[in-house]
Amino acid sequence: MGINEAMQLVEKVMHQVIETDVPVLREASEHILSAGGKRVRPRLTLLTYLAAGGQSLDAIAPVAAAVELVHTASVVHDDINDHGVLRRGRPSVNAIWGRTFALLTGDYLFTKVYELMAPHNELNPIMAEAAVRLVEGETLQAAAVKNNNYTRQVYYDIIARKTASLFEAGAHFGARLAHADDTIINALKLFGFNVGMAFQIIDDILDLTADDLTLGKTSGIDLDQGRGYAAIHTNGNSNGAVAVAEAVTEVDQDDPMKKIKAKIMNGDAIAEGRRRAHELVDMAIACLDVLPQSAARDELADLAYMVVNRSY
Amino acid sequence: MGINEAMQLVEKVMHQVIETDVPVLREASEHILSAGGKRVRPRLTLLTYLAAGGQSLDAIAPVAAAVELVHTASVVHDDINDHGVLRRGRPSVNAIWGRTFALLTGDYLFTKVYELMAPHNELNPIMAEAAVRLVEGETLQAAAVKNNNYTRQVYYDIIARKTASLFEAGAHFGARLAHADDTIINALKLFGFNVGMAFQIIDDILDLTADDLTLGKTSGIDLDQGRGYAAIHTNGNSNGAVAVAEAVTEVDQDDPMKKIKAKIMNGDAIAEGRRRAHELVDMAIACLDVLPQSAARDELADLAYMVVNRSY
Numbered sequence: 001m002g003i004n005e006a007m008q009l010v011e012k013v014m015h016q017v018i019e020t021d022v023p024v025l026r027e028a029s030e031h032i033l034s035a036g037g038k039r040v041r042p043r044l045t046l047l048t049y050l051a052a053g054g055q056s057l058d059a060i061a062p063v064a065a066a067v068e069l070v071h072t073a074s075v076v077h078d079d080i081n082d083h084g085v086l087r088r089g090r091p092s093v094n095a096i097w098g099r100t101f102a103l104l105t106g107d108y109l110f111t112k113v114y115e116l117m118a119p120h121n122e123l124n125p126i127m128a129e130a131a132v133r134l135v136e137g138e139t140l141q142a143a144a145v146k147n148n149n150y151t152r153q154v155y156y157d158i159i160a161r162k163t164a165s166l167f168e169a170g171a172h173f174g175a176r177l178a179h180a181d182d183t184i185i186n187a188l189k190l191f192g193f194n195v196g197m198a199f200q201i202i203d204d205i206l207d208l209t210a211d212d213l214t215l216g217k218t219s220g221i222d223l224d225q226g227r228g229y230a231a232i233h234t235n236g237n238s239n240g241a242v243a244v245a246e247a248v249t250e251v252d253q254d255d256p257m258k259k260i261k262a263k264i265m266n267g268d269a270i271a272e273g274r275r276r277a278h279e280l281v282d283m284a285i286a287c288l289d290v291l292p293q294s295a296a297r298d299e300l301a302d303l304a305y306m307v308v309n310r311s312y
Numbered sequence: 313m314g315i316n317e318a319m320q321l322v323e324k325v326m327h328q329v330i331e332t333d334v335p336v337l338r339e340a341s342e343h344i345l346s347a348g349g350k351r352v353r354p355r356l357t358l359l360t361y362l363a364a365g366g367q368s369l370d371a372i373a374p375v376a377a378a379v380e381l382v383h384t385a386s387v388v389h390d391d392i393n394d395h396g397v398l399r400r401g402r403p404s405v406n407a408i409w410g411r412t413f414a415l416l417t418g419d420y421l422f423t424k425v426y427e428l429m430a431p432h433n434e435l436n437p438i439m440a441e442a443a444v445r446l447v448e449g450e451t452l453q454a455a456a457v458k459n460n461n462y463t464r465q466v467y468y469d470i471i472a473r474k475t476a477s478l479f480e481a482g483a484h485f486g487a488r489l490a491h492a493d494d495t496i497i498n499a500l501k502l503f504g505f506n507v508g509m510a511f512q513i514i515d516d517i518l519d520l521t522a523d524d525l526t527l528g529k530t531s532g533i534d535l536d537q538g539r540g541y542a543a544i545h546t547n548g549n550s551n552g553a554v555a556v557a558e559a560v561t562e563v564d565q566d567d568p569m570k571k572i573k574a575k576i577m578n579g580d581a582i583a584e585g586r587r588r589a590h591e592l593v594d595m596a597i598a599c600l601d602v603l604p605q606s607a608a609r610d611e612l613a614d615l616a617y618m619v620v621n622r623s624y
Binding site: 020021022023024025077080081099100101103104106107108110111112114115117118119121124125127128129131132134135136138139140142143 | 332333334335336337389392393411412413415416418419420422423424426427429430431433436437439440441443444446447448450451452454455
């Protein structure tokens with residue numbers, strides 16, 4: 001079984017595991033899953049497994065599916081908190097089914113993560129920790145906006161927890177399931193972590209630079225809510241759109257957000273973010289040196305480059 | 313270690329496991345935990361363990377704590393959906409910290425369940441299934457209200473999933489950890505399930521009959537939202553307070569809910585619910601016959617009686 005066939009199996013596992021006789025849970029879960037997505041996390045798990053010498057991609061597909069479902073669950077809950085109406089090019093779950101069912105769908109997807117992981121005894125503490133850190137990161141983000149302390153340091157702490165931890169866990173799973181030695185496990189964990197950091201920085205930049213159609217989700221939410229990459233580049237102080245607007249001298253009263261966006265874009269913030277993301281990817285790729293040469297190792301490097309070079 | 317000392321340990325485990333450097337998660341989790349609660353679920357786990365011959369209560373305290381935390385997480389999310397402002401005699405998490413942080417606190421508590429359960433390999437599929445069913449039950453409930461099909465049959469399906477499944481799992485854990493044989497495991501699972509069903513029926517009756525102060529949470533929410541025990545006793549048809557109000561001929565325009573409540577109370581609905589709960593408890597206690605006589609077995613029977621005879 002090749003990587004693409006295995007990715008198909010991951011899709012199948014996700015669609016099967018959400019089966020239930022409760023129509024709204026099935027339909028809402030199906031809606032968010034069938035909208036697709038980049039699927040970078042399960043791909044990372046499968047490729048680290050192969051690169052570390054794993055031979056049975058079909059056996060680890062449920063774990064890769066679980067990693068994607070943690071992300072999917074968090075996305076559904078995010079869209080409630082952010083009032084996001086567009087996700088993966090479709091209306092968000094809360095936009096269609098409302099807040100209560102979106103909350104329950106996110107909970108449901110998370111219980112399905114647990115169900116998929118249950119047979120993998122040695123992996124459960126790792127997944128539990130990643131899930132804890134993801135929720136901590138989301139909370140730190142909401143708290144930083146509320147408390148007006150969205151500094152650069154806080155930003156990196158947030159993205160380390162809410163994004164990089166799950167990437168690290170996904171890579172860790174692949175390495176562990178392939179029975180890799182500690183040197184390789186640690187190198188692949190670090191690879192996953194750095195790729196996750198780069199992924200989130202680029203995500204936040206795309207939130208500023210891309211439009212809804214290209215992005216497939218409501219763009220500008222981070223800027224609007226005074227967080228993300230924009231927040232740490234608006235005169236070093238931000239408390240949502242209002243504070244950002246105050247910091248800009250000539251604000252277009254008709255569309256202040258457009259002006260603020262233009263200001264950030266004209267500065268060196270975007271270029272600096274991209275530079276930082278590229279550095280992280282270079283560090284990640286250096287981690288792969290401990291692995292023997294293989295097609296999977298090359299594909300891991302490709303995945304890392306894709307993360308920083310993507311336009312959506 | 314006796315049962316009361318073990319229950320103290322369960323409290324300690326819960327307070328320890330929610331420790332985090334993210335202030336709002338720590339404070340909100342601490343708030344809901346330190347408000348107490350009946351703790352009937354962890355008590356059930358500890359007592360089934362003892363009654364099935366278990367000897368190391370301290371070793372299973374984390375599992376009992378996890379059972380209570382599943383319930384706690386669902387309560388925090390429930391209060392978001394129901395706009396409940398009072399819980400366990402205190403303002404609810406959403407009333408103090410708002411919806412976003414309440415959602416994240418519920419998510420956080422659920423990740424902590426996962427963390428506590430992770431070392432217990434053989435129990436994880438059981439807990440995952442109970443968590444899935446809990447979310448399904450909550451969803452069926454919200455859907456039944458929305459779709460106006462809150463029949464008696466639907467009601468029993470809802471409470472079986474949202475409440476009895478977790479009671480069943482809690483008893484199952486105790487029996488499994490005590491290495492009981494299949495006869496005893498199955499008897500204790502059924503004991504837990506029936507006690508859970510009785511518990512929820514009484515809970516729904518108390519929602520109608522008790523005031524906020526006695527109940528420690530916002531009362532009448534079920535009636536107000538057209539669900540719970542009230543919904544299936546209002547002329548067999550209900551779609552929230554409006555439909556209920558229409559079914560009542562002389563509604564007091566100043567306080568229609570009071571009149572509706574009075575009508576339900578004056579009928580035989582409450583008596584019938586109590587009768588059904590007592591039957592379930594009788595069936596539960598009959599399950600205990602397979603166990604050798606012991607203090608723990610007596611305490612399990614006491615717990616079952618407490619469930620139906622409580623006033624809050």
